[in-house]
Amino acid sequence: MNLIFLILGVTIRSDAGVGGYYSNLRYSVADTITRDTTVPSTELRSFWTVYLNHERVDYTVQSENNLQFSNTALTDWLNLRFSIPLNSSLTFNGATENELSCYHKLLSLFQDSVWNKSYVNALLKLDLDYELNKDFTITGGNEIEHQRYFSPDSAFYNYYLNRTMLDLDIQFGDYLTLTWESKLHRLWAQTQPQHNYTEYILYLNGNSYFLRNWTLQFDNTFSRRIYPARNRSYADLNPSLFINRNLGSLLGISLRENIRFLWFDETTAIYQNQLTNRLELELEIQPGSAFAFRITPQIENLRSLNQTSSQDYQEISLSLGVELLRATRIWLSLDDRFGIRRYLLADSAFQSGYRFNEFTLTGSWKILSIHHQELTLETMLNITPEWHQEAIDNLAALSSSVELKYRW
Known part of the structure; x- marks a missing residue:
């Protein structure tokens, strides 16, 4: 069978495994009966993914099918992509992405999630790539999703x-690349026209x-x-700047500046014209080949442009991270971000100043690697407590996942 696929130019690989996800949000409620509330979400799942790639001189076809069964739903993703060169400069591309998710009650004792809506999603995308030369490419296309x-x-x-989209990619030698994209999106919801x-x-x-x-x-x-409603219509401008300087192999410095202007056609108590500014400086220190350390101070401000509102805040934080490098089978990254957020008005429990600590651990372990076969364990843990001025407003969020995957 493998010889037949080889002759036809078809390559097939598969992933299969089991995984789990758990999240928990614990917060207090100002009520004489219920003082503490927990909102858990647990998912245990098994999956099987098949990848198929077929390449010829005059076309390329790729497909991916992922079947997943969990304690809440049976879900199938089927994606198909193809590419046909029309001449030396013009290429026709197409893709279809489909998802079917059916929620069930077969394991009702193990279900605690509020997400139980079965649905089907289908997307069709067609585009043309015109490559004038190696430094100039135009892409135009359209996709529709249901x-x-x-x-x-x-x-x-x-x-x-x-x-609908039109993209331009221009490269000026080895020193400058520019990308320009223009898009037009239209959404129709027949039963919910708002x-x-x-x-x-x-x-x-x-x-x-x-x-x-x-x-x-x-x-x-x-x-x-x-x-249709003016108080939901808006304009959004989001410029950002990133500067990186490598000082040899030991030290790297990065500066990120992100600004967002948001204007609504008609403001309300909820929808306010706002300016958000985030400034971040990252120092990455790599004393050797085994570890890299990150130190990242950050400042963030949000201001309503018309008048001070309950959404306005100032936040200052510091993130410390370490990443394990060049280990034969293990990759590990740990980040701990702590800081203070202060709301200018502090007029409610939801907009009151607080201290926070966000701890994130991600890692992977390649347990087995033989020829074209791999057995990998991947995990993630995120813990984010908040300490408010009033203890009753304190909040703690936890999310975690683990996945054991076999690829052949």
Whole structure:
């Protein structure tokens, strides 16, 4: 059978495994009966994924099918992609992505999640790539997505979403690359017309390598979304800047600046014109080949432009991280971010100042690797407690996952 696939130019590989996910949100409720509430979510699942790749001179076909059974749902993802060169400069690409999720009550004793809506999602995408030369590429395309719930309601509604796009990629030698994207999105929700919208998106990205050991990257995204209601329609401008300097193999310095302007056509107590600014400086120290250490101070501010509101805050934090490098079979990354957020008005329990500590651990262990076969264990743990001025407002969130995967 493998010889037949080899002759036909088909390669097949598979993943199979088991995994689990658990999250827990614990918070207090100002009530004489219920003083403490826990919202857990647990998922135990098994999965099987098959990848197929077929390459010929005149076309390429790739497919991926993932079947997953958990204590809450039976889900299947089927993705198919193809590429057909029309001539030396023009390529026709297509893709379809489909998902079917059916929630069940076969293991009701082990179900604690509130997500129980069965649905089907289908997406079709077609585009053309025109490569004028190795430094200039134009891509134009369209995709349409349909989401349908078996039992829709006001929160989970059926819709059609159409996305039209035109992209330009330009490279100026080895020193500068530019990407420009323009998109038009339209969503139709027949039974929930208040959710219909039209959205225009413009995106510009540039990467510069003019100086040795220096990297300069800038992004700017502008979007305009229009709903039937003026108080939900808005414009969003999000520029960002990234500068990196490598001081040899020992030290790297990175600076990130992210700004967001948000304007609503009509402001309300909830929808306010806002300015958000985040400044981050990261120092990465690699004293040897085994470990890398990260030190990242960060400042973030949110301000309402019309007047001070209950959403306005100031936040300052420090993140300390360590990453295990070049281990034969083990990869490990640990980050601990702690800081203070202060709301300017502090007029409610949801907008009161607090201290926080966000601990994140991610890792993987390649248990077995023989020829084209691998057995891998991957895990993630995130713990985020908050300490407010009033103890009753304290909150603690936990999420964790573990996955054992066999690939052949």
